[in-house]
Amino acid sequence: MNYVVLDMEWNDTAPKEVNDSGIKLVHEIIQVGAAKMDEKHRIIDTFSAYIKPRVYKHIRDDVTMLTGITEEMLSSGNDIKKVMEAFRLWCGDDFIFLTWGPDDIPVLQNNLEFFGISCDWIPFYFNAQALFNVQTENKGRAYSLEYAMEHCNIDNNSRLHDALNDAVYTARVCAGFDIEDGIVSSDEYEGTEFGRIEIPNNEKREISFAFSSIEEAAESRFGSPRCPECGRVLRDVIWYRVNEKKLIADGYCCGDYAVVLTNRRVSEKTFETVKSTYAIDRINEAYFDFLEERAEETEIWQ
Numbered sequence: 001m002n003y004v005v006l007d008m009e010w011n012d013t014a015p016k017e018v019n020d021s022g023i024k025l026v027h028e029i030i031q032v033g034a035a036k037m038d039e040k041h042r043i044i045d046t047f048s049a050y051i052k053p054r055v056y057k058h059i060r061d062d063v064t065m066l067t068g069i070t071e072e073m074l075s076s077g078n079d080i081k082k083v084m085e086a087f088r089l090w091c092g093d094d095f096i097f098l099t100w101g102p103d104d105i106p107v108l109q110n111n112l113e114f115f116g117i118s119c120d121w122i123p124f125y126f127n128a129q130a131l132f133n134v135q136t137e138n139k140g141r142a143y144s145l146e147y148a149m150e151h152c153n154i155d156n157n158s159r160l161h162d163a164l165n166d167a168v169y170t171a172r173v174c175a176g177f178d179i180e181d182g183i184v185s186s187d188e189y190e191g192t193e194f195g196r197i198e199i200p201n202n203e204k205r206e207i208s209f210a211f212s213s214i215e216e217a218a219e220s221r222f223g224s225p226r227c228p229e230c231g232r233v234l235r236d237v238i239w240y241r242v243n244e245k246k247l248i249a250d251g252y253c254c255g256d257y258a259v260v261l262t263n264r265r266v267s268e269k270t271f272e273t274v275k276s277t278y279a280i281d282r283i284n285e286a287y288f289d290f291l292e293e294r295a296e297e298t299e300i301w302q
């Protein structure tokens with residue numbers, strides 16, 4: 001498994017263009033940069049491409065000031081469709097996607113939709129900025145990449161706001177704190193928006209206040225891993241203990257499913273157990289593999 005860190009630069013002018021399907025192009029991507037890191041946090045490859053704009057051909061002065069990208073540089077760029085095909089191939093098929101901040105993926109999605117390019121390959125991503133926040137001051141701040149670099153003692157030798165440099169810097173920041181623990185500890189429901197993730201394909205979410213430990217919950221009827229389609233108990237279930245608050249079961253029935261049980265104290269006497277059942281697919285598979293590789297198999301008696 002690798003990490004793919006993505007960063008992009010974009011441009012727009014007013015008024016905003018709307019296509020025949022009524023989709024508005026909010027910003028047009030002009031540069032894609034990415035760094036691929038292995039599990040030991042070594043940068044093993046990079047990707048960089050300029051995109052020749054189809055819509056907002058005038059590059060705003062402040063965009064050029066910030067990014068160093070000029071209209072001239074983009075005139076030799078490639079079409080977004082070609083760049084995205086190359087990027088998709090370059091990513092491979094076993095990776096965890098990371099960005100700094102929550103903005104890049106919605107912009108990517110908007111561009112692909114606007115230009116009629118398939119979006120279904122975009123994996124869900126972790127916001128490294130949020131994970132960094134949780135592990136440092138945890139003030140719910142959106143730390144700048146520059147701040148995080150300083151925190152991790154990374155020299156600012158190459159220009160910031162270049163998509164490739166920023167992707168490389170972000171990868172190095174991720175190597176400078178415990179990114180694995182950040183991913184393992186992030187929860188769908190817990191914490192602020194700066195610590196939360198949204199795992200796609202959540203088929204079912206149930207909550208109970210009846211259990212004071214994760215084991216107790218797992219051993220109960222509430223905790224039994226069931227098929228969200230037909231309600232039967234999943235077959236060939238394997239349980240994994242991720243940490244003292246989180247267990248995962250995977251198994252199959254009408255499809256392949258992962259069931260995540262989390263337990264946390266919500267007041268002096270009350271605990272909340274959340275059971276989320278996901279359909280495992282290409283989009284979220286790398287995440288569940290990631291968790292299971294870092295967890296211990298455990299026996300649960302039901």
Ligand SMILES: [Zn+2]
Nearest residue numbers: 227230253254
């Ligand atoms: Zn079923």
